[in-house]
Amino acid sequence: MPATCVFCGSADTLTGAHVLGDWLSKIGLDPAPVPHGAGWLNRIGRELGLRPPFRQKVRDVCGDCNHGWMSRLEVVAQRVLTPLILGQPGRIEAADQGAIAAWVQKTALTAMLVSSEADRGRGYGLPASEYHELYALRNELPPLPASQFWAGRYEGVRGWSIRVTPLAVRVDGLPEPDRPQAYAMTILLGQLVLQGVRLTTAILQVELSNRLELPEFWPPAGPATWPSGQPLEDDAFLGFAGGKDFRSTEQRIQVQPWQPATELEPSRAGPWAAWSSCRQSVGKHVVYYPAALVGEAMHGRFYAFGTACECPMAYLIHIEPDGAHCKAADTAEVISGLYEKLAGEEYEIEDDDGSFWCKRLPGPFQQKMEP
Structure with missing residues (x-):
């Protein structure tokens, strides 16, 4: 079956579409190569290599979309956002607000296509209907319905980032929903941060604000002055992008991160990566493994090993896509036996x-994910 454009469904030749417009490499931002990566929230990501920023492309978009309505959005974004990205005070005029909100949405949707086919097969990504519905609005160039967007000032050193976080609409007294009903889109560029929320369940219409009191530019209500509200600092970025700063105008309804996707303990990489999730009667234990295994996991290769902490217990650990997991805790002799029985080189x-x-773990954990 031939590949088709994710937006319009055309089977015409697919082209290389930039995740972030190439114009961003020409406005004065730092062009030095930086590590690129992609992957599930709170999991060990897929390493994409060291390269200059704003060069990442995906090949899931046809030429008509790439060079047509998507290009028109890039033209508006370049004109309106360039001074804000560089820290120059300005405004997002009412006439441009729909296109800027649509650009954020288009960029977030395109960024999700960087994921590997294996990840997409396991459910990573946004519904196909989001792409089709945005394409249906290509002549007017507004964002999808039931969306809100804000613009703020970033004070930090990240340079750029794109994050999409699934959200849940929670009503007091009701359990956590079994699937997300919204998602947050966060794009950081230079000194500008843009954030949007799209409610994918039509009957759940909730008006939101945010903790930083950032100016809202969609739905339109006149020009949005930038910078306004409180600046976003580096140490607050992950919580902000993770959807933890939203405030609902409804007392008993909240829009918050969807827990199955966001409440895993974050994986960490460093000279050594620490794991601390084995809960025994004596409390939490900490074991260590070489950071080389984190690098291997970022390339889709996962491992098992036996180890021990300062207490008498030994552990069998598996490195998996969302970090390290304790599979067994017992004496060193028992753990050694379990390790020996494991298949794998x-x-x-x-x-x-x-x-x-x-x-090396065999089976589904042995998938190789190439950039």
């Missing part, structure tokens, strides 16, 4: 702390 990792032995 054994590897030795040498680093400053000596030799570290582990086994």
